[in-house]
Every structure is written in structure tokens, then in C-alpha cells.
Amino acid sequence: MDTKKKILIAEDEKPISNVLGLKLTNAGFEVTIVDNGEKVLAEVIKQKFDLLLLDLLMPGTDGWSVLEKLKGSNLKIIVTSNLGQEEDVKKAKALGAQDFLIKSDVPLEGIVRRVNALLA
Amino acid sequence: MRFNFFMHSILQRQFKRVFGENVTIPPALSFFLELVSHTYEGFDEDRVLLDRSLEISSKEYLENNRRLEETRQKVEEQAKNLALQVAARTKELDARVSDLEDVRRAMTNLLEDLELEKKRSDKLAKDLIKFKLALDNASDMVIITDPEGTVIYGNRTVEKITGYKAEEAVGKKSGALWKLPMPLEFYRNMWDVIKNRKEVFTSEIQNKRKSGELYTANISISPVLSKEGEIEFFVGIERDITKEKEIDKAKTEFISLASHQLRTPLSTVNWYTESLLSGESGNVTGPQRQFLEQIYSSSQRMVTLVNSLLNVSRIEMGTFIVEPKETDLLKLLGSEITGLSVESNAKNIKLLFNSNVPSLKIQVDSKLMQMVLQNVIANAIKYSLNNSTIVINVIQTAQSVTISVADSGIGIPAKDQNQVFSKLFRADNAKEKVLEGTGLGLYLVKMIMDESGGKVWFKSEEGKGTIFYISLPLSGMIQKEGTRELS
Numbered sequence: 001m002d003t004k005k006k007i008l009i010a011e012d013e014k015p016i017s018n019v020l021g022l023k024l025t026n027a028g029f030e031v032t033i034v035d036n037g038e039k040v041l042a043e044v045i046k047q048k049f050d051l052l053l054l055d056l057l058m059p060g061t062d063g064w065s066v067l068e069k070l071k072g073s074n075l076k077i078i079v080t081s082n083l084g085q086e087e088d089v090k091k092a093k094a095l096g097a098q099d100f101l102i103k104s105d106v107p108l109e110g111i112v113r114r115v116n117a118l119l120a
Numbered sequence: 121m122r123f124n125f126f127m128h129s130i131l132q133r134q135f136k137r138v139f140g141e142n143v144t145i146p147p148a149l150s151f152f153l154e155l156v157s158h159t160y161e162g163f164d165e166d167r168v169l170l171d172r173s174l175e176i177s178s179k180e181y182l183e184n185n186r187r188l189e190e191t192r193q194k195v196e197e198q199a200k201n202l203a204l205q206v207a208a209r210t211k212e213l214d215a216r217v218s219d220l221e222d223v224r225r226a227m228t229n230l231l232e233d234l235e236l237e238k239k240r241s242d243k244l245a246k247d248l249i250k251f252k253l254a255l256d257n258a259s260d261m262v263i264i265t266d267p268e269g270t271v272i273y274g275n276r277t278v279e280k281i282t283g284y285k286a287e288e289a290v291g292k293k294s295g296a297l298w299k300l301p302m303p304l305e306f307y308r309n310m311w312d313v314i315k316n317r318k319e320v321f322t323s324e325i326q327n328k329r330k331s332g333e334l335y336t337a338n339i340s341i342s343p344v345l346s347k348e349g350e351i352e353f354f355v356g357i358e359r360d361i362t363k364e365k366e367i368d369k370a371k372t373e374f375i376s377l378a379s380h381q382l383r384t385p386l387s388t389v390n391w392y393t394e395s396l397l398s399g400e401s402g403n404v405t406g407p408q409r410q411f412l413e414q415i416y417s418s419s420q421r422m423v424t425l426v427n428s429l430l431n432v433s434r435i436e437m438g439t440f441i442v443e444p445k446e447t448d449l450l451k452l453l454g455s456e457i458t459g460l461s462v463e464s465n466a467k468n469i470k471l472l473f474n475s476n477v478p479s480l481k482i483q484v485d486s487k488l489m490q491m492v493l494q495n496v497i498a499n500a501i502k503y504s505l506n507n508s509t510i511v512i513n514v515i516q517t518a519q520s521v522t523i524s525v526a527d528s529g530i531g532i533p534a535k536d537q538n539q540v541f542s543k544l545f546r547a548d549n550a551k552e553k554v555l556e557g558t559g560l561g562l563y564l565v566k567m568i569m570d571e572s573g574g575k576v577w578f579k580s581e582e583g584k585g586t587i588f589y590i591s592l593p594l595s596g597m598i599q600k601e602g603t604r605e606l607s
Contacts, residue, residue, distance in 0.1 A: 013384060019391045026400050057380060082383035083376050086487070103387035104423045108394050 004030040005050040005119055010040045010066065011080070012058045016103065020053070020080075023108045024115070037061025041069055049075060050119055053111075054097070056081040056088070067095035076118050080111070123150060128160035261358040265294050267315075267351040281337070281360045283330025294356065301326050301334065310341065314354060318343050324361070335362045375433050382426045389419045421556055428560040431491070432543065435567045442572045442600035444483035449521065450475055450514065452486060456493045457512065460501060467506045471497075475514035482521060483596025488568045492576075495561040496525050496588045502554050503586070504529035520591050528585035537580065541566040549582065565590075572597035 007024055011017035012035045021031045032049070034040055036058045043049070052075055056063035063079065070077065078099045079092045089100045098118055101111060123145070127135070131153065145153065255262050256276040264273040271294050274286035289296075300307065302325055313321040322340045329335060341356040393416040395401050397409065404412065457471050464471055500510045504527045511526045532540060536547040544559035551557070569576040569590060574597065580586035 013388070015388045016384070016391070019388075019395055023391075023395065023400070082380045082387060085372070085376060085379070088376075102383070104383035104390065104426070108391050109398075 004028060006030045006032070006047065007051050007053060007115065008040065008043055008049045009033045009053045010035070010037070010058065010063065011053070011055040012036060013055075016055075020108065020111065023112060027112045027115075029115070037063065037066045040066050044070070044073075044075065051076045051078065051115060053115075054079050056083055056092075064091075064095070067092060067097060071096045078111075078114060078118065123153070125150075125154045125157065127153065128157040128164070131157050131160050259359070261356075261360075263289070263294055263356040263358070265354045265356070267353065269293050269295075269354070272353065281329070281335075281358065282327070294354075301328055314341050314343050315351065318345060318349075318351065327358075335360055336365050337361060372434075375430060378433070379426070379430050382430075383423070386419060386423050386426065390416065390423070393419065424556075425558050425560075428558045428564065431564055432560055432567075435564065435571070442485045442488060442597055444485050444572075444597040444599055446481050447484045447486045447489065449480040449482050449484065449489070449523075452484075452489055453493060453512065453514065453523065456490060456497060459494070460497055463498065463501050464510075467501065467504065469501055469504055469506070470509045471501075472509060472511045473514075474511070475516075477514070477516045480514065480516060480521060482592065482594065484592065485572065485597055488572065488597070492565045492568055492590060493523070495565050496590065499561060500525050500527040500529065500586070500588070502557070503527065503531075503550060516594075518594075520593050522589055522591040524587055524589050526585065526587040531582040531584050531586050532578070532580040533582045537578075540578065541576075571600055 007029045009017055009021055009024070009031060011020065011033070014035075017033045017035070021033050024031050032043060032047070034043055038061045040052070040054070041061070044052075052070075054063050054066060054077055056079060063081070067077070067079075073096075077097045078101060079097045080101050080103055081088070082103050092100050099114055101114060106114075135153070252275075258275060258277055261277045261281045262273075262275045263271055263278065265271050271289045271292055274289045276286060278284060278286040278289060306323075306325070310321050310323070313319050320340060320342045322338070324336060324338055326334055327337055338359045338361050339356060340358075341354055343351045344353050344355060346352050393412050396404060397412050397416065453473065457473060460471075497510070497512070504510060508528050511524075513524045513526070515522045515524070530549050530553050532547055533549060536545075539545045540547070541562050543563045545563075546557050546559045566576055569592075572592075574590065574592040576588070576590050578586055578588045
């Protein structure tokens with residue numbers, strides 16, 4: 001049996017993280033959810049994740065700081081945000097994010113597709 | 121006859137005549153005759169005396185005359201001489217007067233020239249005062265330096281912006297006072313542009329005020345060249361844009377915030393509805409499915425609206441940029457057409473694409489171009505009837521490129537045509553036939569084309585169809601600075 005790929009979701013909006021987590025679990029992933037940046041950094045030390053779905057606007061340590069701290073690591077990162085200005089996309093990609101998805105523009109199915117594509 | 125006296129000859133003759141030769145003369149008569157003879161003699165003597173004096177007088181008179189004549193001749197001679205002298209002198213004087221006249225004229229001209237010069241100087245002085253006044257009241261800082269960069273003049277705004285008085289800067293190298301916190305490479309490049317390439321250098325920089333406070337400024341340094349092309353001096357203009365940058369930053373932060381706040385609940389609704397519809401959270405009955413689909417589609421419309429509003433906000437706040445890069449326009453069009461295939465297939469609409477050139481590379485901001493094309497083509501599909509054809513033509517001429525999108529759809533009523541590009545405007549027939557529509561698409565298109573140096577216009581007849589034209593000069597879109605791009 002293939003071990004499930006591990007996905008870390010960083011999202012401070014509970015309704016969003018709930019439904020996203022549920023979707024990804026149903027899609028066959030092992031999902032961990034945290035709601036701020038410090039917890040992200042703590043978790044990536046604790047376990048090896050295959051992919052990080054990272055929100056940008058979080059209380060405390062935000063997504064940008066996480067990106068900076070994780071720059072250079074092997075962890076695949078998809079930024080999921082409702083900011084969406086081109087500068088943000090460029091900045092995120094420059095800091096090592098593989099992709100930038102605007103939550104209101106992409107259906108859940110779309111997120112799953114991107115995750116599968118990156119982990120293929 | 122014998123008398124006892126000597127008788128005057130004339131008397132004798134007269135006596136003889138009267139009395140003849142032989143007459144006796146009584147003594148009384150003889151006495152009388154003697155008296156008369158004496159009288160005659162007296163007369164004779166008188167006469168002789170008279171004659172003699174007449175003669176003398178005459179002689180004297182002649183002599184006088186002669187002398188007078190002599191004198192007269194002398195005088196005449198002298199008069200002639202005098203006249204000649206006078207003539208000569210007069211000629212001399214005339215010449216002198218003529219010379220003096222010339223001199224006078226020359227002096228008058230000189231005075232007039234001097235007067236003109238003085239007027240010019242006065243005007244220059246007045247102009248100089250005016251310019252100085254204007255410069256001193258300008259809100260931009262103006263510095264003039266010699267070719268080595270030593271300041272020779274600074275206007276009063278120097279103090280307003282940097283905190284240092286203009287006089288403090290004169291004689292020092294520009295930038296000696298306001299310590300320059302830019303990297304060395306920046307200054308090297310700046311000097312290269314203005315001194316070696318003799319071109320104008322413009323840039324945004326950071327400077328430091330006397331108080332230590334950092335500020336952001338736009339600078340423009342121009343070399344001023346002599347007729348021979350040598351640098352006479354540099355003119356530097358600096359504008360404090362700290363406030364503007366703060367405002368821009370505030371604007372874009374606002375848009376970011378608004379975008380996030382509006383999109384978050386929308387993504388929640390979307391995803392939960394999607395989840396329900398997928399059946400992953402339990403069975404959904406037919407009617408329930410319909411309701412959920414309605415919710416989903418409304419929510420999607422909201423998302424589109426929010427995106428459009430955010431784009432419009434960015435345009436109106438002037439904070440978006442136009443970054444032209446060489447782009448294959450035909451390829452871009454092709455991908456837009458493909459991207460709308462779901463919509464066109466749903467109505468069985470054929471999209472025909474023609475071009476008068478096989479390939480078209482042009483400087484455009486592809487994001488903006490995509491937005492423009494997407495809006496125009498999506499409109500054509502939206503307002504076309506089922507089973508119709510939309511023709512997209514690309515025509516390149518010597519000066520420009522024009523893309524036309526022609527449909528045979530519902531058209532735009534004549535009375536509405538002048539509002540088509542207005543914000544949030546949708547024509548009545550559009551609202552009636554097609555529920556969805558923000559009224560922002562064409563507003564966006566027009567703003568983008570106007571800002572980037574292109575044009576958009578249309579021809580339409582209600583019930584017949586519409587043709588939209590988008591054109592750009594062959595030089596492409598104009599670059600535009602800003603703080604954000606449109607999404």
C-alpha cells in the first residue's frame with residue numbers, strides 16, 4: 001500500500017481549512033492543519049511533509065515570513081491566498097513557492113488537481 | 121580917348137561902344153567911370169580870386185577825388201580780399217559744421233544704442249528676477265552645478281526639502297551636504313549618463329534631510345551643452361515624493377485588504393457549495409442540487425464582480441502599471457479564443473480567426489492585452505445567438521495593428537451607444553437577454569487601451585450585431601509606471 005502523501009495546511013480561517021482539509025483527506029492525502037506561521041515552522045521540524053498549502057495573511061508569523069524561513073528547503077509549497085495582486089504572485093514565487101492559487105477563483109477540485117500535479 | 125586913370129578894358133570897350141572915341145568926359149563922369157573901373161577891377165580880382173580858388177578847389181577836389189578813388193580802390197580790394205577770406209572761412213566752417221553734424225549723428229546713434237542696451241539689460245534683469253522668483257517658489261528643488269558637480273546655484277526649495285540652506289550648498293560638491301545613502305554603483309552610473317553620455321538622468325532615489333530623516337525623491341539631472349557640444353553645467357531637479365509614495369502605498373494596501381476581505385467569504389461559500397454538490401458530504405436530492413447550483417452560480421458571479429471591481433479600483437487609483445514586452449499577438453489571441461471554448465461551445469458558436477500577416481510580434485503588456493481580448497470576445501459570445509459565427513480579424517498596416525471582433529448578436533441600441541464604455545453601464549437589451557454582466561468589462565477595456573496608447577471603438581446596430589475594434593500603433597503599448605499590476 002502506498003503511504004499517503006502528507007499535506008500541511010496553514011490557514012487561519014477555520015471554515016476554509018475545514019472544507020479544504022476534508023476535500024484533501026477524501027482525495028487520499030494525510031492532512032495536518034495549523035492556523036499560524038509559528039506552528040507551521042514547528043510542524044515541518046516535527047514531520048516531513050510532501051506539500052504545504054500556505055495562506056499568506058495569518059496572525060503572528062504570516063505566510064511571507066514562513067516562505068522566507070523555508071526558502072531553500074525541499075518542501076513543495078502552494079500559496080493559497082485571497083490576495084492576488086501580481087506583485088504578490090511574483091514575490092511568492094521568488095521566495096520559492098511553486099504555485100499561487102487565489103482561493104475565490106479556484107474550485108476545490110482545482111486545488112486537488114494542482115496538488116496531484118505537483119506531487120506527481 | 122584919354123583918361124587920367126587906367127580904365128578897365130571891358131569898361132573901355134563898353135564906353136567906346138556907347139560913346140564912341142571922341143567925346144569929352146566931364147570930371148564927374150570921369151570920377152564915376154573910375155569908380156566903375158575900380159569896381160570892374162575889383163570884380164576881375166574877385167573873379168581871378170574865385171577862379172583861382174575854384175581852381176584850387178577843383179584841384180583839391182580832384183586830388184581828393186583821386187585820393188578817394190585810391191582809397192575806394194583800396195577798400196574795394198580789401199573788400200574783395202575780405203570776401204574771399206569770408207568765403208574761404210565759410211567753407212571751412214561749413215566743413216566743420218558738417219563734421220560736427222556727423223559726429224552729432226553718430227553720438228545720437230550711440231545714445232540710442234545705449235538706450236536699447238539699457239532697456240535690454242533692464243528687461244534681462246527683470247526676467248532674471250522673475251525667473252529667480254519663479255524658481256524660488258517652485259515646489260521642486262533646482263540645483264545648478266558646474267561640469268565638475270560643484271554647486272553654483274540652488275533655489276529656496278533646497279531648504280524646504282533638505283533642511284539645508286541653498287547658500288550652504290553653493291561652492292560644495294552637490295550631495296556633499298545631504299549625505300547620499302544610495303549604493304556607489306548608482307552614482308557611478310549617474311555620472312556616466314550625464315557626463316560621458318551627456319544624456320538626461322532620471323531616477324527615484326533616497327536622500328537624507330538635515331534632520332537625518334530619509335525621504336524618497338524623483339530626480340532629473342540634465343547636462344546643458346554649449347554650441348560645440350561641451351558641458352557648460354548640470355541642472356538637477358528633485359521632487360520630494362515621499363507623500364505620494366505613502367499615499368500610493370496606502371491605496372494599494374487598501375485594495376489588498378478589500379480584495380482579501382471580499383474574497384474570503386466568497387471562497388467559503390464556493391467551496392462548501394462545491395463540496396455539497398460533489399456529494400462528498402452526503403446525498404443531495406434533485407431539488408437540493410438545483411438550489412445549490414443556483415447558490416454556486418451566484419457566488420461565481422460575485423467572484424467575477426469582485427475581481428472586476430478590484431481591477432477598476434486599481435485603474436482609478438492610478439496604481440496599475442503597463443509593462444510592455446515583445447509578445448506574439450496572434451498566439452495570445454489564439455489562446456484567448458481557446459480559453460473561451462467552453463462558453464462558445466455551450467452556445468454552438470463558431471469563432472473564425474483571420475490575419476493579414478502570418479506572425480505579429482509587438483510590445484504589449486500581455487496581462488492587460490489578455491484582459492482586453494477576453495472581455496471583448498466574451499462579450500461577443502455572450503450577446504450572440506446560438507449557432508452563430510463570430511469573426512475575429514487581425515489587420516496590420518504600416519502604422520498600426522487593428523483587431524476586430526464581429527458578431528451577429530443582439531447589437532447595441534443607438535440611444536445607448538454613447539454610454540457603452542461607462543462604468544457599470546449595461547444596455548437594456550443586454551440586461552434583458554443576458555442576466556450576467558457587471559457593466560465593468562468595457563470600462564476596463566477602454567481604460568486599459570487609453571492608458572497604454574491604443575484605441576477601442578465599435579460599430580453596432582440593434583438586432584443585427586456589433587463589431588468591436590481594438591488598435592495599437594506598431595510601436596506597441598506605452599510603458600506606464602505605477603505601483604501595482606491588474607489581476
